[in-house]
Amino acid sequence: MVTTAIPNAAGSTAPEDAVEIELRQPVIAALLAWALPGLGHVYQGRTGKGLLFFVCVLGTFFYGLYLGGGKVVYAAVPWEQQYRWQYWCQLGVGLPSTPMLVQRRRVLNNQEPLLKGFMAPPKNGPSDWKDDSGNWTTQPNELAKWTVEHHPHFELGTVYTVVAGLLNVLVICDAAGGPLVISHQSDKKSKKKNKQQTDDTPA
Amino acid sequence: MISDLAIASVHAPFAPLLAVVSLWYAVPLIVSVSLVCAATRHEQMGPILNHAVRFGMWIIVFMAAVMGVLTLLEAMA
Numbered sequence: 161m162v163t164t165a166i167p168n169a170a171g172s173t174a175p176e177d178a179v180e181i182e183l184r185q186p187v188i189a190a191l192l193a194w195a196l197p198g199l200g201h202v203y204q205g206r207t208g209k210g211l212l213f214f215v216c217v218l219g220t221f222f223y224g225l226y227l228g229g230g231k232v233v234y235a236a237v238p239w240e241q242q243y244r245w246q247y248w249c250q251l252g253v254g255l256p257s258t259p260m261l262v263q264r265r266r267v268l269n270n271q272e273p274l275l276k277g278f279m280a281p282p283k284n285g286p287s288d289w290k291d292d293s294g295n296w297t298t299q300p301n302e303l304a305k306w307t308v309e310h311h312p313h314f315e316l317g318t319v320y321t322v323v324a325g326l327l328n329v330l331v332i333c334d335a336a337g338g339p340l341v342i343s344h345q346s347d348k349k350s351k352k353k354n355k356q357q358t359d360d361t362p363a
Numbered sequence: 364m365i366s367d368l369a370i371a372s373v374h375a376p377f378a379p380l381l382a383v384v385s386l387w388y389a390v391p392l393i394v395s396v397s398l399v400c401a402a403t404r405h406e407q408m409g410p411i412l413n414h415a416v417r418f419g420m421w422i423i424v425f426m427a428a429v430m431g432v433l434t435l436l437e438a439m440a
Contacts, residue, residue: 179406216395327399334403
């Protein structure tokens with residue numbers, strides 16, 4: 161069982177004022193935090209923060225997915241012109257984003273994607289698309305079709321889902337090590353001054 | 364069917380306003396980013412909300428400053 165202590169809301173660093181946090185098993189908490197944002201905090205008994213992380217991170221992720229028409233979360237495939245690096249960040253959200261790995265595996269093994277292609281990578285080869293004016297055009301591949309079909313929401317959705325994944329990295333760190341407390345400037349100065357005084361004192 | 368672009372070009376003076384509408388997409392991001400970042404620095408809800416409000420304001424000021432610089436550069440070009 162691991163515990164940590166941080167200064168209270170008033171910024172007091174005195175041991176009697178410190179807020180003690182029970183981190184339980186930090187590695188398990190970090191894994192749970194990755195699997196489902198906020199779950200690691202609930203495991204540690206920090207339910208309020210857990211709920212906050214759950215709502216914020218998953219809300220951002222699923223809103224991004226909705227904005228991009230459900231197409232913005234997919235794993236990189238070899239035939240794409242540009243490497244889809246964003247999926248590494250999206251994986252930070254944990255289990256909600258992992259279906260993309262299953263879908264990529266199926267597509268690379270020439271199997272039909274599951275769940276009507278949800279989180280499946282874009283198909284290779286020309287794709288027909290009907291624009292708002294009713295004109296049919298042929299896009300060079302399915303990714304190009306998604307991009308023009310959902311523009312500019314495809315890009316926005318990608319940004320939202322990437323940011324959600326990166327935010328969950330912060331959440332995982334918080335579950336593993338507790339809040340990152342930044343000491344005030346005055347504290348730093350007084351510590352430096354105290355250290356100087358100690359150094360100047362003759363032995 | 365008249366597209367949005369055609370409407371925007373007819374009402375050219377309103378085109379910048381239409382562009383500003385996309386800025387609203389930043390609001391949910393600012394809210395969630397500031398709340399999550401604040402929550403990774405405090406444990407109690409009061410300080411988290413205080414920090415989140417200040418952090419959100421900083422993001423808005425930073426975005427406004429960048430927008431100002433870009434507008435200035437565009438005007439100078």
